[in-house]
Amino acid sequence: MPGDKQVKEPHAPKGSEKSTLREWIRLVSLDAAGAFLYGEIDRRLEFKDAINKALKHPVPKHVNWTYCFGGMTFLLFLIQALTGVLLTLYYQPSTTDAYESVKYIMNDVKFGWLIRSVHRWGAELMVLMLFLHMMRVYFNGAYKHPRELNWIAGVCLFALTMGFGFTGYLLPWDQKAYWGTTVGSNMPSEAPVVGEFIKLFLRGGLEVSGKTLSRFYSMHVVILPMLLTFFLMAHFGMIRRQGISKPM
Amino acid sequence: MNEKNGRKKVTRRGFVDYLLEGAVVFAAAGFAYPVVRFVIPPKETGGGAHEVNVGTEDEIKPGKAKKFEINGQPAIIINTKTGFSALSAVCTHLGCIVDWDEDKQLIVCPCHNAVFDYNGNIVSGPPPLPLEKLEVTVRGDKVMVRRKG
Numbered sequence: 182m183p184g185d186k187q188v189k190e191p192h193a194p195k196g197s198e199k200s201t202l203r204e205w206i207r208l209v210s211l212d213a214a215g216a217f218l219y220g221e222i223d224r225r226l227e228f229k230d231a232i233n234k235a236l237k238h239p240v241p242k243h244v245n246w247t248y249c250f251g252g253m254t255f256l257l258f259l260i261q262a263l264t265g266v267l268l269t270l271y272y273q274p275s276t277t278d279a280y281e282s283v284k285y286i287m288n289d290v291k292f293g294w295l296i297r298s299v300h301r302w303g304a305e306l307m308v309l310m311l312f313l314h315m316m317r318v319y320f321n322g323a324y325k326h327p328r329e330l331n332w333i334a335g336v337c338l339f340a341l342t343m344g345f346g347f348t349g350y351l352l353p354w355d356q357k358a359y360w361g362t363t364v365g366s367n368m369p370s371e372a373p374v375v376g377e378f379i380k381l382f383l384r385g386g387l388e389v390s391g392k393t394l395s396r397f398y399s400m401h402v403v404i405l406p407m408l409l410t411f412f413l414m415a416h417f418g419m420i421r422r423q424g425i426s427k428p429m
Numbered sequence: 430m431n432e433k434n435g436r437k438k439v440t441r442r443g444f445v446d447y448l449l450e451g452a453v454v455f456a457a458a459g460f461a462y463p464v465v466r467f468v469i470p471p472k473e474t475g476g477g478a479h480e481v482n483v484g485t486e487d488e489i490k491p492g493k494a495k496k497f498e499i500n501g502q503p504a505i506i507i508n509t510k511t512g513f514s515a516l517s518a519v520c521t522h523l524g525c526i527v528d529w530d531e532d533k534q535l536i537v538c539p540c541h542n543a544v545f546d547y548n549g550n551i552v553s554g555p556p557p558l559p560l561e562k563l564e565v566t567v568r569g570d571k572v573m574v575r576r577k578g
Contacts, residue, residue, distance in 0.1 A: 263464075267464065267467055267468070270467075270468065289471045290467060290470075290471055291463075291466040291467060291469070291471060292463035292464075292466050292467045293467060295463050295467075296463070296464075296467050
């Protein structure tokens with residue numbers, strides 16, 4: 182393009198082997214990686230300002246550590262997503278293989294015990310952090326006008342997280358999982374009119390069976406993550422738009 | 430960083446930066462290592478032995494076959510009129526796993542209709558070579574199979 186003449190070539194004069202080598206060393210060192218991201222890519226995409234604006238976004242003075250619970254819930258969700266994707270590499274969702282594959286992950290796969298345990302305890306912590314976050318929002322009255330919609334999005338996220346817990350509980354296909362799901366999926370049947378249908382819908386049949394396992398696996402790794410991502414985007418979008426609520 | 434005589438001069442702040450960056454890289458590596466090891470599948474146990482115990486003699490009835498693993502490769506053993514015959518179950522055509530057809534008393538490949546007899550010789554179909562023969566020894570009532578050579 183004609184207007185680009187003033188952009189200088191950032192590289193040293195070519196031809197000399199020494200400078201090429203030095204260029205390579207500069208590239209593999211971490212300093213250079215940062216410089217590359219901030220230099221070469223930014224020169225083309227100009228994202229530095231956007232990143233700085235996001236990272237250096239001012240936070241009101243009254244914000245204290247109790248405002249961290251939401252972010253911690255999100256961090257735990259990211260950990261759940263990462264470890265969950267890793268677990269799908271070995272987990273086999275069928276009545277004959279599920280328990281064996283979990284045992285295989287725990288006993289034979291290198292660091293399998295770690296990845297599964299992080300996923301398991303991360304789930305507990307995520308529910309705990311979500312609960313603390315909700316308490317904080319509630320007692321600060323942060324759900325009030327004009328943030329009602331964000332509260333609703335948050336309640337949806339809470340329900341989805343519970344769904345993750347409920348569906349994930351069945352996947353090891355051990356005694357506790359089986360009977361837990363039997364009892365859990367029996368509960369909605371007490372609801373009037375739609376109760377029996379919800380039970381049938383959850384189980385995919387009359388009893389908890391391989392069909393239930395397929396269903397729960399699909400919900401756990403495909404449907405719920407998609408819904409959760411959608412509501413998370415809404416949740417974060419709204420807080421950016423409206424800002425953190427003022428103290429009462 | 431300041432340039433002096435063409436060499437980079439390390440400042441105090443630069444040094445601390447390097448330490449920080451190093452710590453970040455170290456921590457990241459600590460997280461990445463278990464993940465990488467997790468992704469690499471563990472070595473298969475069973476079937477990795479040089480000699481495999483396929484089962485007892487009366488377990489494989491005459492005219493029937495049993496599949497097993499040897500050195501991580503699928504194999505098949507057939508109880509024929511002339512005794513046990515063990516073969517690699519990998520078709521020499523395109524590597525599908527062959528099956529024993531009890532009615533025809535022949536080995537057939539499900540992919541491209543290759544047919545072998547119980548000694549692994551080609552009867553019909555596209556395979557370029559017969560199936561690899563394995564060595565069978567009966568010790569007591571245990572049927573042991575090993576690779577030749």
